Amino acid sequence: MEIQEKKNKNKEYKPILEGIPDWPVYKLSQNRKEFVEEVAQKAFERVKELRTSTKQLIEELEATVYREQQRMKRNRWRVDPEDEPQFWSKVKEDLHSLANKPEEEQEQLANEILKRIVSRYADEIAGNFKPSRYRLTREVIKFWFARLLNGARVKKFGAFWRNQYTLRDKIHIVGKVKQLRRLARKGTVVMVPTHFSNLDSILIGWVIHSLGLPAFIYGAGLNLFNMKIFAYFMNSLGAYKVDRRKKNMPYLETLKLYSTLALQKGAHSLFFPGGTRSRSGMIEKQLKLGLLSSTVEAQRDAYMRAKPGEDVRKIFIVPVTLNYHFVLEAPDLIEEYLSSKGQDRYIPEQDRYGSWQLLQFMFKFFTKGSSISVSIGKGLDIMGNYVDDEGNSIDEHGRPIDTRDYFITNGQLSVDRQREDQYTRMLSQKIVSEYHRINRVFASHLVAFVAFTMWQKKHPKLDLFGLLRLPEEDLALPYEEFRDNCKRVRKQIYRMKIENKVNIASHLKGDIDEVIKLGLYNVGIFHLKRPLLRNRDGNIITRDLNVLYYYHNRLVGYELDKFIGQ
């Protein structure tokens, strides 16, 4: 069943910058050595600022060495450099020898050790963008996607080599595309998408390219670099490495400064501010503040370094939601979520998906329906104010605001980290509410939400875990009742759409029976056990209540359950 999008805005966009040499990410990689040194120097200063006395610094360094040695003992990866153990045992040795030195010498040596560590980290984090590889990667991806699409869909001899279909037919980009392109020319764009699936990074990479934007830099988990082929692509696409095993302070500060300085140099960036994939299927409510704070810091720094009257390059935050009918990892994700939430009350079943399933999915994705839509939100300044197409910040009453004023006390620009932490928190709240606003409701989200909530209301005495333990065979909803509830909830969604609190896919409109049919067909379409279907009698049943719960969660947070009767 094909999903018809009423307005197909999926035209091709021209690149906003002609040649790769103009791209900020390229310029960054051209001066990689200087840049890494700068990051290391700034990280050094920052750690010194946070650990003012030599004693504190030495303690921090000792903690760092200890943690690193523990990590190497427990959890070493292929991608870890071979000289790692030597490096850290040398650091440990040098730290030991500090003990009997005079204080002045201690300080000097501790500084030297810190410098050594942050330099190593900075070099490890830095990406390595190469235009030739970028072009190659882009072509390879485009080529194979085209083969997949055409070979699978056009059932004629030779279809494999045609270019009748492109990804653009599968992935719908809606929202403030034009503004995004303008903002990317005016200032530095930080794209902050929701994160539901491992496919997200690939998808966003494609979106950025197809909107004609230059490559964005983004932090990719170091674990992805374990596979050589992945490492090759990631490096060429402008990724820098984020090692989630390393939680020590010098590492985290170096990472944040890498992002801050890259932003200052005008490199468009991509963060998944939720940190990891949403386990529950809900839209992120809590964001990780670390990387977000680098946007506030970079903006303030840009104001401070500007000469009087000079134009300052602004940083624009662009929230993005990715809307799927189907998330490949849903069964695993929801299992992780439930077992962490219920501790021992929930006994996970064994049911794993391997790479064969991934291939199957890819094939099905390209042959059957199930489109994906990407909503681009309105651009924000680093305080969460909307910006107009020229990049001017506008307050809620339509009055222009000078973003610089947020950093002024007593007529002076000033650095105040506590203040900026609060600003970061405010920005994160704004991003979360934007996610809910631009989220596009699909028919599949509607049916999943209504069905699960109906079952919940039919068993008012059971808590979530009790409900999920009910045998699926016993659950059936009369179609008429289900249909009425769908109608009521859809009506409320329409109302909220008018109030600008949520967005809807155009396929959600029209005859309710058709919408339900579409929803049932698409919800979790490729799972082995379908979360929702109609049985022979026409009633609504489920084969996997956990996964249904996952898809239902997409619409949690809109207070829609009030519109569902018993």
Place this chain on the structure above:
Amino acid sequence: MNSINLSDNKPIGVIGAGNFGSAVANLLAKQRPVLLYARDGEVVKRINKTRDNRGHIIDKNVTAINDLAQIADACDVIFPIIPSSHFRSVIRKLSPHLHPYHILIHGTKGFDITLPKHSSIEEIDKLNRHQVKTMSEVIREESAVVRVGCLAGPNLSKELAAQHPSATVIASPFNEVIELGMKLLRNDYFQVYGNSDLTGVELAGVLKNVIAIASGALSGLGYGENARGLLISRGVVEMIYLGRALGGKPKAFLGVAGIGDLVTTCNSSLSRNFQVGHKLAQGKTLQDILAETDEVAEGINTVRIAKKCADYYQVKAPITNALYRVLFEKLTVQQALQYLMRYPLNVDIDFLDN
């Protein structure tokens, strides 16, 4: 950390020339020139000419003015001290002149409510947090200012004017706002504490007015210290329950702005809210009382709003409920007291466990 330069002679703004507004203007005038806004042109003239306002002798460092735009242009730091019923409209008028570099610290202990069009508070049974806002939330909604704080604590204007030892809390999520407030207000007889739970401190300041009315009522009935002790300790518990439901943390209620302010107002016949309770106990109706006073007792409105919030969030609030029935449903104070003494709730404290 930047330091605030006190030698800087930029004036500080105070909006509202009521009792508390005048007292705060005088406190600030010890450090900096002050611009004091009064709505009434006559009051402005009188203050500038005679230095007298509502029995306060206004410091010569204070200049009264009648122009909001001028305050916003001349001052980076402004203290709005306006009754809650006018708060939103005044901030709205001020808002076009405000910028993100402004710092606003308000001293108003009341709620703001937004009701659906064509409905009045009498018609609405329950109120939730989308409808009920604290003053700092009003500032955030109506203006581009983000660095907001509030002033709360046992600050009876007459005692401040007489320079009796006293203390206040400056609450704000921003350390710089707290530090600034301390530098501007602190002196030998006025101590200033900081708290980062802005919502909690605001709620404590607002909700204590309910208990203050009850305390006035007890004294009006001629009861003594046992009764007051009972009221204050149960009052704190009730404030914490309600405060938690409305988004404050319990700690804020245990400090100067909570218990400190509560004990003060409950013992003070100077306080307007106390006066209201006292008159109720003498058998006067709400209409009589409103006709007698010229300044607003925030507590009356607070009782009404707090009761409807308690209903929405299903919080046990027996004192608030009883007062609500006295004020708006013709229950007598005696009957209300009987109701409270029979109330089946006998766990002393259960909010410190988690």
